[in-house]
Amino acid sequence: MPQLPRSGDWHVAFSGGLDSTVLLHALVCIRDRIPGELKAIHIHHGLQSEADAWGEHCRDFAAALEVSYQQINLALNPSAGESIEALAREARYRVLADLLQPGDWLLTAQHQDDQAETLLLQLLRGSGPAGLAAMAKTARLGKGWLQRPLLGFTRQALEAYAQREGLTWVEDPSNRDLEFSRNYLRHKIMPRIQVHWPAASATLSRSAGLCADAQVLINELAAEDLQRCRGSESGRLSVKALSRLSEPRIRSLLRHWVLAQEGAAAPGYRHLQRMLDECVLGRADASPLVGWGGMEARRYRDDLFLGPRLPPYDAGLCLSWNGEAALTLPSGLGRLEVSLSEHGVDAEAWQNGRIEVRFRRGGERCRPVGDSFHRSLKQLFQTWGVPPWLRDRIPLIFLDGELAVIPGFAVCQPFVAAAEIAAVQPYWSGSLSRNLALNAQKSRPDQA
Incomplete structure (x- = not known):
């Protein structure tokens, strides 16, 4: 076995196929070196008629090895034209990532031939060094880590191990379906390459490693450029x-x-x-x-x-608000809340007024604290550096039909609380407000 993790529980992605069967069996043989618990995790994709039988095989195999076993059933609903293979892979890694606690590891059974195929597929897709680096030996996954300990072994070596140990495994018929690009490459192209270049898998895998090294250098330079x-x-x-x-x-x-x-x-x-x-x-x-x-x-x-991507929204929306409980805005536009403050809206006007939340329709004007005259919202947003595509999505708070607050930016006269008068401060939170960096205080604290 190559160098293995030295912390946490080890979760083995166990499909029941040859590769993951060999991996799980080999890990059981060194169970005394595992720092935490060894667990077999089977993902039931529900895409094959034999899937239930595969799950039963995996459960029985894990039980025979006295390994903790868990099966997770996926409900995949591919849309027209969507790659089922890509959808299943994404869903599989997502649920596996959710299992990991800090310090835990997910071990998967990709081998050297898989690595060579991945590099060729990425090359045919026109990928750069990041894609040609293929599959990393170790990578972050969720709160834990992912490791592929079999990347140095060929499929032939895994078959020899399985036969020597008398292991049984399941065969997924979809692995012979030449409609899948990887299967076509595996069964039609790679055998021809290996006739002329017998060590192709090893040399292609080495190229993937060199691309990975190059990508590390590229990332380091990009990180420096990001600061500049x-x-x-x-x-x-x-x-x-x-x-x-x-x-x-x-x-x-x-x-x-x-x-x-x-x-x-x-x-x-x-x-x-x-x-x-x-x-x-x-x-x-x-x-x-x-x-x-x-x-x-x-x-x-x-x-x-x-x-x-900004979602569509109703620009003509008008929401009534009691001004006390938080108000969640539709279409992912965030959330409005209010708190007591030394500066802000006159508390009496706030409590007694009719509060409405609207969005910019044109013609709105505001005179923030310190300004001697009213200005249009367009002028104010330009002054505050608000990008044009976000201006219409900023909630506006009206009191008795008049614009009173532009949350995160200004309270408009005549609704500003005088000195020593109780005040409330509405504030806006959510992804859009973060995009605007409102915590940077575009306006003075008594205006925000």
Whole structure:
């Protein structure tokens, strides 16, 4: 066995196939070296008629080895045109990640031939070093870690082990379905390659490792560039600073920036190039939008913004609010709450007034504290540096039909509490307010 984890429980992804059967059996043989509990986890995808029988086989096999066993049933509903293989893989890793506690490990049974196939598939997809690095030996997963201890072994070596130990395993007929790209490569292409290059799996796996090393260096440079190219607020990039870099370096930084966001899908080369052309090198007066996988990148002034794709909403919405209990806004627009404060809205006016929450429709004006005249919301938002695509989604609080509060930005006259008068402060929370970095206090504390 190669070097193995030295902490936590070890969860083995156990499909019942040859590879995971060998892995589980080999780990049982060194059970005394395992720091925590050894557990077999079987994912029932429900995609094959034999799936129930496979689950029973896995349960019986684990019981014979006196290994803790857990089966998790998935309910997959692929949409038209969606890859069932990709959907199952994503769902499988998601539920396995949820099982891990800090210090725990998930061990999976991918081997050297799998690694070689992965590299070739990524090459045929036009991937860069990150994709060509194929499968990492060790990676973060949820609160714990993922390890692939069999990457140094060929499938032939695993078969020899299984036969020597008299192991039994299940065969998934879908592994012979040549409609799947990996199966076509495995059964039609790799055998021909190995006739001429017998060591192809080993050499391709070595190439994957070299790409992984290269990607480490790329990531380290991108992390340094990220510090140099910070925008006006955390999480943003400066377009001016980006434009000083070479184009390959910009694309690398953009990819690193996206992946640093929790849950963000990696953009492909086409999207990275669009971000470069439209958001970094495009006209200064343009309003670029590049979207992919539920994410979108935009530019405003010198800042490059990244966030979840904005959901549709009802601009004509008008919500009544008692001003006491928190108000959850529809369409993911956040949450409004109120607290006592030294500055803010006159508490008596707040308690006795008719409170409504609306969104910008045009014509709204406000005179914040310190201003001698009313200004339009457009002027105020420009002053505060609010990006145009977020302006219409900022909740506005009206008292008795008049604009009283722009949460996170200003209380409008004449609703500002005088000195020594009890006041309340409405505040807005949620992903949009975080995107606006409201905690940076765009306006003075007595206005926010």
